[in-house]
Amino acid sequence: MDKHQIPTVSLGISRRIFLYRSAMILGSGLLAGSAFAAKQGCRPTESDILGPFYRFDAPFHARLASPDEPGDRLVLTGTVFSSDCRTPLPGALIEVWQANHAGLYDTNKPGNFTEASTFHLRGKLYTNEKGQYEIETIMPGRYPVPPNLLGLEKYAGLTRPAHIHFRVMESLHVPVTTQLYFKGDPFIANDPWAGHKPSLAIDLKQDGKLRRGIFDVVLARGF
Template identity: 30%
Template sequence: MKIQWFILLIIAIACSQPITGQDKKVGGPCEGCEAIHESPLPFDKLETLAKLPDATWTGKKPLGVNGTVYKADGKTPAPGVIIYVYHTDETGHYVAKADAKGWERRHGLLRGWMRTNEKGEYKFVTLRPAPYPDRTEPAHIHVTIKEPGLTEYYIDEYVFDDDSLLTTNKRQKLENRGGSGILKLKDVGNMYKAERNIYLGKNIPDYPTNQ
């Protein structure tokens, strides 16, 4: 009898403990954000630099984007944050391989994953995307964030300051999620460079205040 009571006590204590290992839901609806989990490598094996499949210097001037990811206080670098990006090709289409699976069928093959280093730094190299063929939206690079303990969420797309489609009206409608995504390109000779710092939790719904 004592053994039975002991077992029941252990079960009661276990049931009273909070469930751990579950990520807190943040950011609101995010169609396609789960594609971040299609990384070809485990998250802890990702590099700080991602070279997208179209990155080339052969007859081209690629685009290099770098920056630092900061915690919610806006000043502390955030290591171990996973960043997923994808975009159209130079004709404005999301082109996938013939045998594409999962979200690649929608996002295309021009996508990449990276993990911030101990200084919160990240970088990716690609070719500048084109706007959709109907030219209803500025050219852009989609970006999804996954930080420890939270579900993945989207932040403002990378857009280009010199894009004629990025009108005043379009700029005013930007949500500033994670900070501004407007890139100002600098021609450094063999490539274009741009910088964007990311601020975790900025304008992200349901983001915890203790992060």
């Protein structure tokens, strides 16, 4: 394994944990929420910067990566909860975007959120009636912070840990913009964003040719 490769947890106990968590996700939202609340201490999902590579109005689809997209296949599942970490939120809108396996986005115009060109490895989707979602994609590659980005000059060249950007909104809650990271990534520790937000890093499990991860999101109530 490359020294910078993100590890997957071996089977055995972790496999049983994965199956247990999968069962919770597939079960009732109430039960899943209870377990999630107990594990996390029930707090809204931490926010993170939007980043310079967000682009507005990506198409609706949950399969961000076509079958021939280079990279390790990744399936993310999760539930969007209200602030009690128990009540699932159907119809929550999730926007997701990421770099390809080589660490490149589909734009080389950072900060141009309304750039009109073909969207790649981006999409938006709604949670189902149980507040659940599933995204099929590939593992994102790491990339260095570009030079000459206003406000980020001192971080230019710093390699960011692998991450996937999320923006989640629901009509009665406060939207959250955040980034998902992967436990074991050696670039998390010195990252000015991920380094202080361990709650945003998830485990991955190998399932045949797929990596699977669970990322639940908790939104703060807006009133």
